[in-house]
Amino acid sequence: MTARNPSAPGASRARPSFYLRYMVEPYVYLSPALILIALVMLVPLVIGISYAFQSVNLLRPLDTGWAGLDNFRSLWSDRKFWLALTNTFWWTAGSITFQFFLGLGLALLLNTSFHGKRLVQALVFLPWAVPTFLSALTWAWLFNPTIGPLPHWLAALGILPEPFNIMGDPNLAMWGPITANVWFGIPFFAITLLAALQSIPGELYEAAEIDGASAWQMFTKITLPFLAPMIAITVMLRTIWIANFADLIFVMTGGGPANSTQILSTYIFTTAFRKLDFGYASAIAVALLGLLLVYAAVLLVLRRKLVKI
Amino acid sequence: MSVHRHSSPLAVTGKYLALALYVGFALFPLYWLAKIAVTPDKLIYTEGTALVPSSFTLENFRTVLVATDFLYYFRNSLVVSLTTAAITTCIAAAAGYAFSRFTFRGKRLVVAIMLITQMFPLLMIIAPIYKIVAAVGLLNSLTSLIIVYTAFNIPFATFLMQSFFDGIPKDLEEAGMMDGCTRFQALRKIVLPLTLPGLGATLGFIFTAAWSELLFALMLINSNDTMTFPVGLLTFVSKFSVDWGQMMAAGVLALVPSCLFFIFIQRYLVQGLTSGAVKG
Numbered sequence: 341m342t343a344r345n346p347s348a349p350g351a352s353r354a355r356p357s358f359y360l361r362y363m364v365e366p367y368v369y370l371s372p373a374l375i376l377i378a379l380v381m382l383v384p385l386v387i388g389i390s391y392a393f394q395s396v397n398l399l400r401p402l403d404t405g406w407a408g409l410d411n412f413r414s415l416w417s418d419r420k421f422w423l424a425l426t427n428t429f430w431w432t433a434g435s436i437t438f439q440f441f442l443g444l445g446l447a448l449l450l451n452t453s454f455h456g457k458r459l460v461q462a463l464v465f466l467p468w469a470v471p472t473f474l475s476a477l478t479w480a481w482l483f484n485p486t487i488g489p490l491p492h493w494l495a496a497l498g499i500l501p502e503p504f505n506i507m508g509d510p511n512l513a514m515w516g517p518i519t520a521n522v523w524f525g526i527p528f529f530a531i532t533l534l535a536a537l538q539s540i541p542g543e544l545y546e547a548a549e550i551d552g553a554s555a556w557q558m559f560t561k562i563t564l565p566f567l568a569p570m571i572a573i574t575v576m577l578r579t580i581w582i583a584n585f586a587d588l589i590f591v592m593t594g595g596g597p598a599n600s601t602q603i604l605s606t607y608i609f610t611t612a613f614r615k616l617d618f619g620y621a622s623a624i625a626v627a628l629l630g631l632l633l634v635y636a637a638v639l640l641v642l643r644r645k646l647v648k649i
Numbered sequence: 650m651s652v653h654r655h656s657s658p659l660a661v662t663g664k665y666l667a668l669a670l671y672v673g674f675a676l677f678p679l680y681w682l683a684k685i686a687v688t689p690d691k692l693i694y695t696e697g698t699a700l701v702p703s704s705f706t707l708e709n710f711r712t713v714l715v716a717t718d719f720l721y722y723f724r725n726s727l728v729v730s731l732t733t734a735a736i737t738t739c740i741a742a743a744a745g746y747a748f749s750r751f752t753f754r755g756k757r758l759v760v761a762i763m764l765i766t767q768m769f770p771l772l773m774i775i776a777p778i779y780k781i782v783a784a785v786g787l788l789n790s791l792t793s794l795i796i797v798y799t800a801f802n803i804p805f806a807t808f809l810m811q812s813f814f815d816g817i818p819k820d821l822e823e824a825g826m827m828d829g830c831t832r833f834q835a836l837r838k839i840v841l842p843l844t845l846p847g848l849g850a851t852l853g854f855i856f857t858a859a860w861s862e863l864l865f866a867l868m869l870i871n872s873n874d875t876m877t878f879p880v881g882l883l884t885f886v887s888k889f890s891v892d893w894g895q896m897m898a899a900g901v902l903a904l905v906p907s908c909l910f911f912i913f914i915q916r917y918l919v920q921g922l923t924s925g926a927v928k929g
Contacts, residue, residue, distance in 0.1 A: 363754060365832070369747035370759065372740045373803045380800030381766050384777035391776060446671055449664060460668055462912070464675045469911035471861035473879040474903050477886065477896070478678045487685060487893050489698040523678065526671075584770040587863050591883065608772045613868055618776035625773035632768070 391622035398616035411623035420599055420607065421624065428603040428628075430514060431521075432583045438522040440575060443529025448563075450530065451537045468527035476591035479520035483507055507593050510600035517589045517601060521582065529574065536570040537563070576639050580632050604628045679904070686710070686897040693893055709898035718873060719899050722881030727906070729791050729877055730859040733798040737806050737855045738848055744803070745810025746836065750819070763804040771801065772864065779868055789872040797869070798859045806851050813847030814840070853914035857907050878903050 367374075395407040415421050450461055467475065482488035484505055491503035506512040540563065548558050586605035589595065595602035595610060602610075604624060612621035685693065686709055688702040696702065713719050747753075748760070778797060779788075787793035821843075822835040830838065841848075863879040870876055876884065882899055889895070 366747040366751035366753040366756075369743040373744035373807060374759065376740065376796075376800040377762070377766060377803060380778070380797055381774060382762070384774035384781065385769065387777035387780075388773045396776070445667070449668055449671070452664065454664065454668065460672060464671050466679070466908070466911065467675050469857055469907045470679070471857075471879065471903060471907055473861065473863045473883065474682075474900050475678070477882070477900060478682050481685070481893075481897070482678055482681060486694065488681070489700075492698050523674065526675075580768055584772070586772060590864065605770060605772055608770070609775065609864055612772070612776045612779075613864075618780070621776055622773065625770055628770050629773060632770070636768070 388622050389626060391619050392626040394619050396618040396622075397620075398618065407619065411619050412627075414620070415623050415627060420602065421604075421627075423599055424602045424604050424607045424624075425631075427514065427599075427601060428583055428605075431518065431589070431601075431603050432579055434514070434518045435521040435525065435582050436575065436579055438518070439525035439529055439578070440571075442522065443526045444533055446526060446530040447533035447537055450534050465527040465531065467523050468531075470524070472524070472587045473591055475520055475524050476517075476588045479516065479523070480507065480592045483516050507601075508597055510598050513593055513597060513601045517592050520588050520592065521585070524588070525578070525582075528578070532570065532574050533567060536567050540566045572639075572643055576636065580636065583628070583632060604631075682897050682900050682904075685893055686901045688894060690894055709894035710902070713895050713898045713902065717885070717895070717899075718876075719878075719881060719885075719902065721874070722876050722878045723902065725791060725875055726860060726878035729794050729798065730856045730906070732795050733802065733859040734852045734856040736795070737799045737802045738810075738851045740799070741803055741806030741810045741851060742844070742848060744807040745812075746814055746840075748807065748811040749814035763807060766804050775865060775868055778865070782869055789870055789875050791875055791877075793869055794862075794866060794877065797865055798862060801862075802855045802858055806855055809851050809854065810844075810847060813844050813850075816847075817843050850914045853910040856910050860903075860907055 392411055393406060393408060395404055395410070397403065446464060450457070450464075454460075470478075482490045485491040485503045491500060491505060494500040494506075495503040500506070507516040544562050545558060548562060553561070583603075584605050586603070586609050589601050589603060589606045590609060593601040595606045605628065608621050608624045608628070611617050611624065615621075684700075684702060687705045687707065688696075689704055689706040689708065692702055692704065748756070782788055782793045782797075817840060822830075822832075822839050825835040825839045826832060861879065862877075863883070866877045866880045867883070870880055882896070882903060885899065886896055
């Protein structure tokens with residue numbers, strides 16, 4: 341840089357504006373991004389948090405104003421909220437478990453050599469490119485006995501007593517969106533884990549092979565320790581993302597039947613979109629945000645204790 | 650690095666079987682979508698679960714394109730997604746360049762803010778955004794969607810662009826600047842041509858994201874003229890839920906742009922996305 345080469349042309353001109361160049365110039369490049377993020381995300385975020393302490397209902401325009409903790413008090417005694425909280429847990433845990441293990445399996449397969457690898461890789465990653473609303477509709481149709489084969493297959497396998505739509509049954513409905521989410525989410529885990537696998541030095545495996553290690557030993561002693569940091573960060577980010585992910589459930593079941601698939605994020609959306617009760621929706625959102633923060637904090641503390649880097 | 654090992658024939662068969670299962674699971678729903686779309690209406694109920702229909706028709710596609718508003722929805726979505734992708738990529742390229750080439754006061758704070766925007770529930774701001782958009786009179790306009798989507802996608806696109814810039818040696822532009830280019834000239838003439846693949850990949854990611862967005866579009870748009878494809882399709886489904894063939898034909902059409910972009914960005918996926926994700 342000019343600072344290291346005082347004789348370079350332009351150096352003498354640059355020196356008086358040194359401060360300008362190194363303090364202000366980056367912000368010139370950053371300013372459009374920062375302004376938009378501030379206006380469209382941060383300001384509404386603050387307003388949204390403030391809504392949680394107000395009564396803001398578009399259907400009752402006269403009844404607006406500060407309401408203190410009223411929204412949270414109704415939240416505490418709202419049976420639907422607690423149900424949605426439990427459902428959020430099952431939705432997130434079910435989706436992430438299947439996504440992770442199936443994604444890991446796919447990444448391990450793709451990290452070996454076989455014929456037609458490029459094509460296979462493109463095909464298995466395809467679900468990731470399918471628009472969410474379309475994945476949701478497609479899976480909803482697949483589970484519909486008039487048009488889709490899944491209920492008939494499940495009945496033929498003896499899993500269902502007769503071909504019916506599992507998304508009409510409160511006890512089974514959650515499996516519909518979870519299946520769609522697993523289908524949609526496997527590629528993400530496979531992509532990130534595959535990249536991590538490819539960064540493991542091949543010599544380690546060669547050395548292990550010379551020492552007579554079995555495939556399982558190589559997996560547990562080399563592969564897993566190398567993947568661990570990547571697994572920790574992706575699982576954490578993905579959990580937060582899935583807990584916030586409302587599209588699939590909203591399109592497939594709308595939270596029904598009898599709120600059996602209602603999770604916190606769909607509850608936020610339906611409260612805002614259908615009831616236009618922005619105050620209450622924001623209170624649910626603040627509760628969800630709080631839970632996610634606690635989750636992230638716990639994970640970070642655990643990680644610091646377990647992973648010594 | 651691929652692992653080379655002398656494997657037994659049984660293990661090889663198992664591997665190909667597992668791969669076939671993955672490919673089947675990934676493709677089957679899309680195959681079914683296309684299958685119903687080309688099945689003639691009268692066969693849908695009689696052979697609903699047959700793997701291959703006994704006759705084909707493109708009638709559903711014709712009806713969707715000619716007799717419904719889907720062409721408008723398609724155009725609206727195309728306008729929103731393309732504009733969002735173009736603006737976001739420009740803004741994110743500038744921001745990613747700043748992250749990659751400068752160390753400056755407040756950098757950690759800016760990165761932290763961008764990361765936070767990726768973590769909190771986006772639905773949290775759906776009510777305030779609705780109020781603000783309504784207050785400035787932009788409800789039912791594509792402009793509001795473009796602005797909102799652009800802001801949502803900037804953080805991810807910035808980290809992605811940063812990883813692409815990080816991959817270009819600094820020496821190149823330093824040499825250019827020593828030869829008398831300004832930094833901006835060096836950026837335009839030396840760095841930008843080298844980042845073209847990165848710019849393309851970012852465009853693709855943002856296009857796909859904007860093309861798929863449903864909930865904010867549902868909230869901000871309710872006039873038929875400005876509906877995007879997801880909103881239009883969902884409205885169609887709730888109104889005419891028995892026109893299976895037509896719905897699926899519309900679905901297949903919605904798939905086309907995403908798949909085109911996917912084929913285009915596919916080869917950057919493993920390098921680009923992950924280096925962005927790891928650093929971000």
